[in-house]
Amino acid sequence: MNQLDALKQLTTVVADTGDFNQIAAFSPRDATTNPSLILKAVQKPEYAHLLKEAVAKYGAQGLDEVMNRLLVSFGCEILKHIPGRVSTEVDARLSFDTEATVTRARRIIDLYQGEGVHIDRVLIKIASTWEGIQAAARLERDGIHTNLTLLFSFAQAVACGQAKVQLISPFVGRIYDWYKKNAGASWDEAAMAGANDPGVKSVRAIYNFYKKHGIATEVMGASFRNVGQITALAGCDLLTISPDLLAQLAASEAPLAKALDAGAAKAMDIPFVTYDEAGFRFAMNEDAMATEKLAEGIRAFVVDTIKLEGMMR
Structure with a gap:
């Protein structure tokens, strides 16, 4: 059995791509998109028509509507290739506006509903700012499920659990990037790999906290840099993985052991924590990595959204 098939027995595998032709090759349950992935996809000849069609049909209604229609058309195509859910992102420029x-x-x-897609097959992706988390809490109460993204800190995860969001996407690779860059020449790649990877440790702490305290929010590790980060989180609720890394897993026959276990987490001594707005903002302020990576991630998604709008014009 290859590592991808072994992983699917422990964890729900999600394809992290806007390229729906690639998705079919790996048979994931769910798929995630973001402005950067959609921008990359529409520059390929096989997807350019989706952008042209959205502009031709809805251009008179303004760029926001064209963008919404483009995202939904990609989502609908992706849903033809998977049995589960697609995540579609809200404009990152709205990250501080509930x-x-x-x-x-x-x-x-x-x-989506106008296209005949059931509400349970869509997750609305929102940046894990305080305002974004409050928006998600309201949407969840209305039966609209959310995926809180750009999540780098334990405080963000706690607040998302309080908001009863459907799913969170802690960004393993970007946490790793920050610590590696910060360490500079003193970084020891071998010593900081696998279970010692700072991104892996962050997700493990969140997963164990949720399982210990019966928090139903799903944990989906995201933004992986290497296969070792993925295998070190085998057993996590979900893992969203790029096509390149899915291919590496499919090509490997190396054994794969369960790394995260909900039953074991229940027996751990993990104190319960909650945050109000002031406590959340202070905890974020104390976490330089999370503060910097959240801001950087929002800026990067905004840049790619503006590029997409440029193509629409």
């Missing part, structure tokens, strides 16, 4: 995030999310869901 009302606007709720409004945009509802519009995206309305468009």
Whole structure:
């Protein structure tokens, strides 16, 4: 059995791509997209028509509507290739505006439902800012499920659990990037690999906290840099993996052991924590990595959204 098949027995595998032709090759249950992945996809000849069609049909209604329609058309195509859910991202420029995030999310869901897609097959992706988490709490109460992304800290995960969001996406690779860059010449790649990887340790702490305290929010490790980070999180609820790394897993016959275990987490001594807004903001302020990577991630998604809008114009 290859590592990808072994992983699927322990964890729900999700394809991290906007390229729906690649998705079919790996038979994931779910798929995730973001503005960067959609931008990459529409520059390929086989997907360019989706952008042209959205502009031709909806251009008169403004760029926001064209963007919504483009995201939903990609999502609908992806859903033809998977049995589960697709994640579709709200404009990152709304990351600090609860009302606007709720409004945009509802519009995206309305468009999916107009295409005959059941509400449970879509997760609305929102950045894990305080405002984004509050928007997600409101959407969840209305039956619209959310995927809280750009998540780098334990505080963000705790607040998402309090908000009863459906799923969180802690960014393993970007946490690793920050610590590696910060360490500079003193970084020891071998010593910081696998279970010692700072991104892996972050996800493990979140997973164990949720399972210990019966928090139903799903944990989906994301943004992987290497196969070792993935195998060190075998047993996590879900893992969203790029096609390149899915191919590496499929090509390997190395044994794969369960690394995370909900039953074991229940027996751990992990104190319960909650955050109000002031406590959340202070915890984020104390975490330089999370603060910097959240801001950087939002900026990067905004840049790619603006590039997409440029192509629409």
